[in-house]
Amino acid sequence: MKLQRHGALAALAISATLAMAACGSDNTGSGGGSKSTAKAPSTECAKGSLTSQGSTAQKNAMDQWIKAYQTKCSGAQITYDGTGSGAGIQAFTSGTADFAGSDSALADGAEQKAADKRCTGGEALDLPMVTGPIAVVYHVQGVQDLQFKPATLAKIFAGKVKTWDDPAIKADNPKATLPSTPIQAVHRSESSGTSDNFTTYLSKTAGADWTYGHAKEWKAPGGVGAKGSDGVSAKVKQTAGTIAYDEWSYATTNSLDIAKIYNGAGQYTELTAEAAGKTVEGAKVVGQGDNLKLDIDYNTKVAGAYPIVLVTYEIACSKGNDSGKLDLLKSFLTYVSSDDGQAALTQQGYAPLPKPVQTKVQGAIKGLA
Template sequence: MNRTRSLASAALAAATALALSSCAVNEMGLDDSGSTLDGYIVGAGSSAQGAAQQAWVAGFQNAHGGVTVDYDPSGSGAGRDTFMEGASDFAGSDRAYTPDELEEGRFGRCAPDSTVIELPLYISPIAVVFRLDGIEALNLDAATIAAIFAGDITEWDDPEIAAANPGVALPDLPITAVHRSDDSGTTENFTEYLNAAAPDVWEWEADGVWPFPGGEAAQGNSGVVDTVGNGVGTIGYADASRVGDLGTVAVRVGEEFVPFSPEAAAAIVDASPIEEDRAEGDLAIAIDRTSEQAGVYPIVLVSYLIACEQYASPENVEVVKEYLAYIASEEGQQAAADGAGSAPISESLRERAMQAIESIGA
């Protein structure tokens, strides 16, 4: 009986100590993760960032148990509109705002006359994907890719395709080209490549909206991949993280054909300059789509995290800053690489991004 009373007393003392400890933690504003940060922020935009955002949200919320981050992968155009309308704290976009958009735009949650910061924190190749039974890879140059999507090359055994793929048994089969139905940064990056690298074939300027009728349209990266995968003789373009078991194209760069990879995507970004005449925290990159540097992959998507430099309200500003800082960190970039196959940014780009994030206030 004495031993039982002793055990009971010890259990009561332990429970009391735990309760007092919990009270002390609560009074300090700490959550189970040991973080004092709390709040709720909303982002929307790039579907290409979807898998990376899932990894970022999980890692950030694990470190800050009092924070909730919601991200809607509604597409880049929708994300930019949502941010301008003031319905989100940050946006994901597969292109930066144009100078005209920045000059004319009023960003709902930003302070009057505030600039926006645009951080290229998600770098991924855009894969040209196809479905042909028994063929897993093809070589194509820019002019041939442009002619296929423009509808000028309509059969898989076309001489232009055959010339780049000796020994490959190309089928006598019609080509069905699949493009995005929504306003998409992936489309804008893809059409920018076609216009820059094959201007004699691709007459349209870069645009997030597919420039002409024809072919087959699908919503989002996942829609394009599903449509290509469920067809026969289909070809499309999508963020490389969504490729799965589809066939993929190696793109001609100089005298070689370069398959997509995170390393090749990072190489073209490091070889390209920051756009001129931008605010200090606006890190929009002018991708050199016609580079002939060895080992670069020119059909690359540089996707941005966009925020106000100065918010109209201080509410959740620290959460936005900490979330963007996590994304830019080595840990955040590795989480995206593991979860989405993206290319980690370089150390020099990380330093510039961190400086821009530090400038955020209210």
């Protein structure tokens, strides 16, 4: 199913509020300290406690949601720890997290089966909740407005392009004055859905220049690892000569230089909400039933589309949830998938769900047992 989305409206909303994200959020993540304007949940409150962890990409959004929900629903205690997508899935599978956040859907096969075992009488569902682009960020003294083709990025992150004045980078940036500074490519040090999405992008667009497949764990040689989206942002901000992949909200909050990316339409495209929205519009639902896995076309040929986009999923049991926590789980997820909850994302530099997917997610949440 192709997503028929009011992408332009969402894009305008994000663009209008991006300055707020750049000044930070009211959470304790990398955001900083501006005041929240998120609407209180319009859903019915529930009492109890929930423990969750996973994707750092959605941590700013999750902190905002939790604060808004708990402000209205004083009998609820919800925690979310940004440990990374891989750790979140492991915690969910082992039963130490009531739900998990992951920037990649559960992989077919062993990972899905292991998560399903947690769900007595049911299955582990991938519920898309947060959409947002991955920025390619860099810190090169005296250089701005860089742009890259996928093959060039692949060579850089594979350690084959070692200095900023390499001919491959010059070919992409003929007007730039590039220094001979060594390149330090920064990747996530822990199991990360952002790494999985970024390496999937390289696998599908860079051809023979990327031979490391895609995975939550970084496979290519060289470079340096940093933990979490905030760790990657800090490393790039503090270290000249660096380049990394990072969630747009973190890149914006930390005022990092963001590269234009060459898309399937043959254009170097600036990362904007509208450009990212054009790629999300082309995503397809490939999961079955209430398992709403999405397939993103990283080779999109839509004019003006920014091609590196991720979707963060909340992973929960269709059946077999803790009966003492089920009401709160459904109430909280109903809020975050609501119009109010999704509208709060624009304050953090994310994008609301496409309306058809939002409707499907809300239906799946109602059926949790």
